[in-house]
Amino acid sequence: xxxxxxxxxxxxxxxxxxxxxxxxxxxxxxxxxxxxxxxxxxxxxxxxxxxxxxxxxxxxxxxxxxxxxxxxxxxxxxxxxxxxxxxxxxxxxxxxxxxxxxxxxxxxxxxxxxxxxxxxxxxxxx
Numbered sequence: 001x002x003x004x005x006x007x008x009x010x011x012x013x014x015x016x017x018x019x020x021x022x023x024x025x026x027x028x029x030x031x032x033x034x035x036x037x038x039x040x041x042x043x044x045x046x047x048x049x050x051x052x053x054x055x056x057x058x059x060x061x062x063x064x065x066x067x068x069x070x071x072x073x074x075x076x077x078x079x080x081x082x083x084x085x086x087x088x089x090x091x092x093x094x095x096x097x098x099x100x101x102x103x104x105x106x107x108x109x110x111x112x113x114x115x116x117x118x119x120x121x122x123x124x125x126x
Contacts, residue, residue: 002026002115004096009120016086020120022079022096027115030074033099033108036081038122040092048094049081050108053101059109063089086124093119 008020022034035050049060049070058070069082079096097113105111 004029004098004115004117006094006096006117006120009094009122011123011125012086013126014087014124016124017082017084018086018122020081020083020094020096020122022081022117024077024098024115027098029077029079029098030072031101032115033104033111034070034072034079035097035099035108035111035113036070036079037095037097037113038090038092039095039119040089043092045095047109050111051079052106052108052111053099053104054106057106057108059107083122086122088124090122091124092122094122095119 003025005023033053036048037045038048039045051058051070067085072079098115099111
């Protein structure tokens with residue numbers, strides 16, 4: 001079964017940092033576009049950041065620009081989301097999604113993500 005596996009969530013105080021990790025099961029992540037999504041309580045899942053599989057182009061939702069950084073390690077075949085200066089509104093379940101190579105474009109925010117994991121909970125609270 002093709003899926004991702006997220007880890008690294010937890011409880012952190014406002015202003016703190018977390019690094020989320022995403023691993024692939026059943027496919028080689030370095031060939032896929034990868035996106036991080038979050039779902040806050042009572043809200044729909046939204047794209048937070050993504051990185052394409054061609055030139056490494058990235059996208060960030062406005063609310064996280066300057067605070068979050070998406071990256072990938074093609075040797076370890078992992079993707080990451082470094083989250084700094086966390087705010088209570090960043091609370092939610094974070095999911096890692098992947099787009100197959102044949103469906104990936106340079107504009108990762110426009111792609112349709114097919115492979116998902118169970119998510120990892122991020123809670124920002126004092």
